[in-house]
Amino acid sequence: MAGHDDDENKQALDGDDESLLEAQSHLWNLTFGFINSMSLKCAIQLGIPDVIHKHGQPITLSQLITSLNLPISKTDWLRRLLRLLVHSGLLAKTIINNNSSNYDNDDDYYLYHLTPTSSILVKEKPNNVSPFVLTMLDSALVSPWHVLSDAFKCNGVEPAFNVAHATGLWETSEELNKDFNEAMASDAKFLMDIVVSNWGDDVFGGLKSIVDVGGGSGAAAFIIAKRFPQIKCTVLDLPRVVASMSKSEMVEFVQGDMFEFIPPAHAVLLKV
Ligand SMILES: C[S@@+](CC[C@H](N)C(=O)[O-])C[C@H]1O[C@@H](n2cnc3c(N)ncnc32)[C@H](O)[C@@H]1O
Structure with a gap:
């Protein structure tokens, strides 16, 4: 209350109530944990990491609104999204005007920067992993989590993906x-x-051949083959995956089921 010292104001919480409030706060963190993932998804879809990267230096909220081509009416929304992204470590923010008294208006008060995490979401960079994040957060891959308890109750080994979609992931x-x-x-x-x-050199140096089992479109195999041309690189994957690959001199694609046959090689690579 006004005029009272903090200490006077403070009423000791009953130990049980303190634990209850901690429990509730922990529960809220768990309940709303998805907001971190979904704001990450939204940031990639809007192109926020790309725009900050292209800008070449940290950016203000108003510059971001313009560069993202968003309606000016969405400034408040973007300010809130940026707060979430800073909180989760996807972006960093610094104060640009120490004398500003307008604390409520972030528009010209903060500069937003990429962090090491958002730097690997820039689409024009060779180490961009945005496709991975966007697909993992696609509703088709998130919806199985909604039916996980149903999958538990099924008397079989059907994965939650099948329960959600009535078909398998592959x-x-x-x-x-x-x-x-x-x-x-x-x-x-x-x-x-x-x-x-x-x-x-340590891992692949002495090999003459390697097979990447479930190697998908061969991204790993192509990197190995480029660095070690003497290694015969083979990718085994399901027929529908291999069918979409064009023939290559560097990597041989073999279609099949890993549980039935694995092409012989000096080493097997299994990466998930
Ligand atoms: C999680 S992905 C991993 C892809 C790749 N190894 C990577 O890490 O980038 C699993 C891969 O295994 C393939 N796969 C699934 N079942 C398979 C099977 N029975 N035999 C061969 N490949 C299979 C899928 O088509 C997919 O490309």
Whole structure:
């Protein structure tokens, strides 16, 4: 209350009530955890990392609204989204005008920066993993989580994806199959570039052949084949995945079921 010291104001919380409030706050964090994922998805779809990257320097809210071609009426929305993104570590913000007294108006008060996390979501960068994030957060892949308890109750081994879609992940629509392959390729490229440049000689140096089992569109195999042309690289994947691949001199694609046959090679690569 006005005029009272903080200490005078403070009423000790009953120990039980304090734990109850902590429990509620923990529960709220768990309940609304999806907001982090969905605001990440929204940021990629709007192109926020791309626009900040293209801008070449940290950006204000008003510059961001303009560069994203969003209606000016959405300024408040964007301000709130940016707060979430800063909170989750996807963006960072710094104060540009220390003398400003207008704390409520972020428009010219803060500069928004990319963080190491959002830097790998810039579409024009070779290590861009946006396709992976967008596909993993696609409603087709999120909806199985909504029916996880139903999947538990089914008397069988049917995955939650099948319960949600009445078909398996590997038999699903062409569109999701294509997106999924692109998603995994972006992840494989990101990771294998680092693996090959740091530990490539140790891991792959002495090999004459390698088969990437469930290797999708061959992103990992192409990176290995480029760095180690002496290694015969083979990718085994399901017929529908291999059918969409064009023939290559660097990597041989073999269609089949890994549970029935794996092409012989000195080493097997299994990456999920
Ligand atoms: C999670 S993805 C991993 C793709 C790739 N290894 C990567 O990490 O980027 C799994 C892959 O296994 C393939 N796959 C699933 N079942 C398979 C099977 N029975 N035999 C061969 N490949 C299979 C899928 O088509 C898909 O490309």
